Amino acid sequence: xxxxxxxxxxRRRDRLLAAIREELPGRRxxxxxDHFDREDWARAAALGLTGLCLPEESGGxxxxxxxxxxxxxxFGQGCLDTGLAFGVAAHLLxxxxxxxxxxxxxxxxxxxxxxxxxxxxxxxxxxxxxxGSDTARLGMTARRDGDVYVLDGVKSFASNAxxxxxxxxxxxxxxxxxxxxxxxxxxxxxxxxLSVSPPLEKxxxxxxxxxxxxxxxVRVPARFLLGVEGQGRAIFQHSMGxxxxxxxxxxxxxxxxxxxxxxxxxxxxKQFRRRLADFQAVSHKISVMSERLEGARxxxxxxxxxxxxxxxxxxxxxxxxxxxxxxxxANARDAxxxxxxxxxxxxxxxxxxxxxxxxxxxxxxxxxxxxxxxARERGL
Amino acid sequence: xxxxAVTARVLDFIRTEFLWSDEDRAIDAATPLLEWGIIDSLxxxxxxxxxxxxxxxxxxxxxxxxxxxxxxxxxxAMICELEQETVR
Numbered sequence: 001x002x003x004x005x006x007x008x009x010x011r012r013r014d015r016l017l018a019a020i021r022e023e024l025p026g027r028r029x030x031x032x033x034d035h036f037d038r039e040d041w042a043r044a045a046a047l048g049l050t051g052l053c054l055p056e057e058s059g060g061x062x063x064x065x066x067x068x069x070x071x072x073x074x075f076g077q078g079c080l081d082t083g084l085a086f087g088v089a090a091h092l093l094x095x096x097x098x099x100x101x102x103x104x105x106x107x108x109x110x111x112x113x114x115x116x117x118x119x120x121x122x123x124x125x126x127x128x129x130x131x132g133s134d135t136a137r138l139g140m141t142a143r144r145d146g147d148v149y150v151l152d153g154v155k156s157f158a159s160n161a162x163x164x165x166x167x168x169x170x171x172x173x174x175x176x177x178x179x180x181x182x183x184x185x186x187x188x189x190x191x192x193x194l195s196v197s198p199p200l201e202k203x204x205x206x207x208x209x210x211x212x213x214x215x216x217x218v219r220v221p222a223r224f225l226l227g228v229e230g231q232g233r234a235i236f237q238h239s240m241g242x243x244x245x246x247x248x249x250x251x252x253x254x255x256x257x258x259x260x261x262x263x264x265x266x267x268x269x270k271q272f273r274r275r276l277a278d279f280q281a282v283s284h285k286i287s288v289m290s291e292r293l294e295g296a297r298x299x300x301x302x303x304x305x306x307x308x309x310x311x312x313x314x315x316x317x318x319x320x321x322x323x324x325x326x327x328x329x330a331n332a333r334d335a336x337x338x339x340x341x342x343x344x345x346x347x348x349x350x351x352x353x354x355x356x357x358x359x360x361x362x363x364x365x366x367x368x369x370x371x372x373x374x375a376r377e378r379g380l
Numbered sequence: 381x382x383x384x385a386v387t388a389r390v391l392d393f394i395r396t397e398f399l400w401s402d403e404d405r406a407i408d409a410a411t412p413l414l415e416w417g418i419i420d421s422l423x424x425x426x427x428x429x430x431x432x433x434x435x436x437x438x439x440x441x442x443x444x445x446x447x448x449x450x451x452x453x454x455x456x457a458m459i460c461e462l463e464q465e466t467v468r
Contacts, residue, residue, distance in 0.1 A: 136420050177446030178415055179414070
């Protein structure tokens with residue numbers, strides 16, 4: 001067992017972190033309507049972030065899951081705009097990965113280069129008003145009509161949707177087949193019958209706009225089907241495996257930066273003629289934050305390593321997802337406490353970390369769903 | 381590997397692990413498990429683990445489809461096929 005990163009991994013990560021700090025530092029976003037624009041996206045793409053794990057021949061980085069996670073961790077650490085990092089990672093892992101692995105050769109050729117280089121922005125649309133965690137019971141339907149599928153339904157919480165060029169979505173093609181009767185599609189934004197709402201007003205991740213997408217008799221050419229009919233559940237789970245393993249590395253980066261700021265603050269701030277660091281109640285809080293971060297990091301790296309080995313199981317990925325997201329919320333709350341009143345001010349940027357962390361226990365499967373998966377893996 | 385015996389074992393597992401009343405447990409090899417919602421996205425992982433433990437057969441993602449998991453008989457047929465492929 002070797003816990004050390006290779007020299008190549010360390011160098012890639014350090015180079016990227018330096019480049020992000022220099023060229024993509026981001027900024028605090030306190031207004032729910034203030035989201036990334038094409039210019040922000042292009043800066044992320046220029047650093048290779050939109051195509052980290054996509055094939056090199058398509059303009060991607062050709063990285064595996066662990067190396068992708070290391071780069072996303074640097075993104076979270078170096079860029080203040082966690083919403084932008086989230087939007088880029090969702091584009092890459094929930095949209096481009098299924099295109100990479102399940103699109104037919106023609107569709108793959110047509111889309112992958114644009115997704116890698118960031119000229120195309122993708123949105124993943126799975127959630128519905130009546131199907132949040134219960135994605136096996138989708139209401140959206142796709143009916144085959146000659147050479148096209150006709151899509152009808154409404155999706156919500158679709159990240160990147162207001163700016164997306166293509167949408168990866170899932171619909172029921174065979175109702176009698178239960179959760180194995182869903183199929184995955186890539187839908188170009190401009191097709192008649194497709195409309196996207198203005199950005200939803202959210203608590204956090206303001207940098208990433210999310211919206212509702214209405215499919216009203218949208219006629220999608222059959223070649224835009226991902227995989228084969230009925231494979232939607234497997235495709236979605238595959239993409240979520242990558243997302244749950246890699247995307248959450250962003251939060252490891254955020255927590256690393258947050259901890260550095262907390263340590264600097266308690267070492268310099270004095271109360272009652274003593275440094276905050278000299279109060280055990282404060283220093284122990286820093287210790288607990290470190291424990292959460294380092295434990296979550298080990299679980300996430302392990303989940304990514306298993307993904308690269310082709311042996312990742314749902315339980316290992318769920319353990320990592322829960323550990324990182326719960327640590328992100330707990331550490332963000334502790335950081336506000338460590339900073340005291342100024343941590344509550346938007347200008348400090350600490351309260352944004354808490355707002356950005358809260359949704360992490362909801363998207364990509366809630367903590368409760370993942371704990372059920374973990375329990376079942378233990379034979380319960 | 382005897383398909384009928386595998387079917388019986390699969391049915392036994394489903395009755396024991398997924399169904400709670402005697403009425404619900406009155407299923408047979410042709411009961412449409414997906415259509416009736418007896419197998420869902422969480423339970424299929426348990427079923428995969430059971431198949432691996434019981435017959436040392438790993439079900440690849442590509443084989444998880446509506447045809448193979450339609451009912452206990454089709455699941456058993458798939459297990460036998462996968463076992464044969466492993467032997468070959």
